[in-house]
Amino acid sequence: MSLRPSIMALCLLAMSFPASANDQPLTREEMQSTLFVETVAIPSPGEFFLALDKECQPNWTQFDSPPAASTADREFIAIQLGILMTDGYIAVQARDAQDLRNIGIDILVLAKKLNASQNLLTRSQSIGDFAEKGDWKTLREELDASQNDVRLALIEQMDYNLVTLAATSAWVRQMGIAAKVLVENYKPAPSALLVQPALAGHFLARLRSLPERNRNSPIVQQFITGIESALSEMELASASFMAKPSVEKIAITMSGLTTLAFAPPAKP
Amino acid sequence: MRIPPSILAAFICCLVPLAATDSIPAPVNWNENPNCPRTRALNNIRQFRSEGYQVRDGYWTGVLTRGQPLVLDLHLFSGNNYWFSAASCDASTLLRISLFDSKGNPAGSEPVAEPGRATALISVARSGRYFLRLEMTEGDKAETSVVYSYK
Numbered sequence: 001m002s003l004r005p006s007i008m009a010l011c012l013l014a015m016s017f018p019a020s021a022n023d024q025p026l027t028r029e030e031m032q033s034t035l036f037v038e039t040v041a042i043p044s045p046g047e048f049f050l051a052l053d054k055e056c057q058p059n060w061t062q063f064d065s066p067p068a069a070s071t072a073d074r075e076f077i078a079i080q081l082g083i084l085m086t087d088g089y090i091a092v093q094a095r096d097a098q099d100l101r102n103i104g105i106d107i108l109v110l111a112k113k114l115n116a117s118q119n120l121l122t123r124s125q126s127i128g129d130f131a132e133k134g135d136w137k138t139l140r141e142e143l144d145a146s147q148n149d150v151r152l153a154l155i156e157q158m159d160y161n162l163v164t165l166a167a168t169s170a171w172v173r174q175m176g177i178a179a180k181v182l183v184e185n186y187k188p189a190p191s192a193l194l195v196q197p198a199l200a201g202h203f204l205a206r207l208r209s210l211p212e213r214n215r216n217s218p219i220v221q222q223f224i225t226g227i228e229s230a231l232s233e234m235e236l237a238s239a240s241f242m243a244k245p246s247v248e249k250i251a252i253t254m255s256g257l258t259t260l261a262f263a264p265p266a267k268p
Numbered sequence: 269m270r271i272p273p274s275i276l277a278a279f280i281c282c283l284v285p286l287a288a289t290d291s292i293p294a295p296v297n298w299n300e301n302p303n304c305p306r307t308r309a310l311n312n313i314r315q316f317r318s319e320g321y322q323v324r325d326g327y328w329t330g331v332l333t334r335g336q337p338l339v340l341d342l343h344l345f346s347g348n349n350y351w352f353s354a355a356s357c358d359a360s361t362l363l364r365i366s367l368f369d370s371k372g373n374p375a376g377s378e379p380v381a382e383p384g385r386a387t388a389l390i391s392v393a394r395s396g397r398y399f400l401r402l403e404m405t406e407g408d409k410a411e412t413s414v415v416y417s418y419k
Contacts, residue, residue, distance in 0.1 A: 024376055025372045027372075036340075037327075037328045039327065040327065040340055040342065043344070050347075050348060054347040144326075192394070193346070196343060198343065207364070
């Protein structure tokens, strides 16, 4: 039996160039020892909204930031800060320079209360300039950098609990907005954007590992319950879509948490 | 006694990469000199800004050792394209980035490796969890950073 020359050539090629490591799947050990680096593993709101925009082209101007109720409670301030950071990206999606400036002022006020506004002053000036020029792509990067500035300032103060709360509320706000968009014009394929069980699990773990005093506060307990409920819906979903009732439930749960965050209890 | 913020920052910088960080925020790098791996990794993907890519202000930095690959968790969204970039502070090293889907199967394009740096592109068809494996294929060990951009 003689092999055809083309088959022989293929066999020779295969022998000469063994499969590279890139062709091999991850081993079980590698899958079990992955590193979860927050600023890499947790997508920025900019990435999420960009994908949502491609799928649904929502009317971004319909979303208003909740009116902030003044509070001296640092937990509430951190939660509100996270939500407003996400709202900054919504203003960029809506290409609304004035709204972005207003959100920027609110962010500065809140960050100042947490002593985390050191780098934001310069940043807010450049955000204003880019908004004036309509450079929305650079604005996403600037917002990302602002979020990191606040995060780093809080880390420097060792306010790790506040970092957790701000990051969690930023994600909750994204999920609430996306779920609202997806439920208004439900289609199965885009609903898969909401299937983020690893992220939900991560935020739950972070909240549950807060010191008992923080963990037991009513607002944190409500966030834990809300994210648990969202995680249950994600676990019901397949990797390719989430059923409409689940999307509706996430929309209601997450927007409820946002409302709570902007209605801190009055001091006795 | 009040500890100066810069000393505190350097202290956190040393501590954080040691932890397999579920409870501590991600590694921090205050070193912005042009030879630091993060700057080199960023320079590596800035070329794609003209194609509409936006750079994420997030990264991993740590010491990468040959024979001890690092696997990072990712969450990517369908419809988006991502460039991942890694660089070390030692140009005599060779790095390789490989991307994998949620089941650990190879995903993304063939990675590009040059002395001291590597890139990989992925156009995401299905949203979800992905993994990035970073390995040193030549060299001993070096401080290395990973950054990414998206559009």
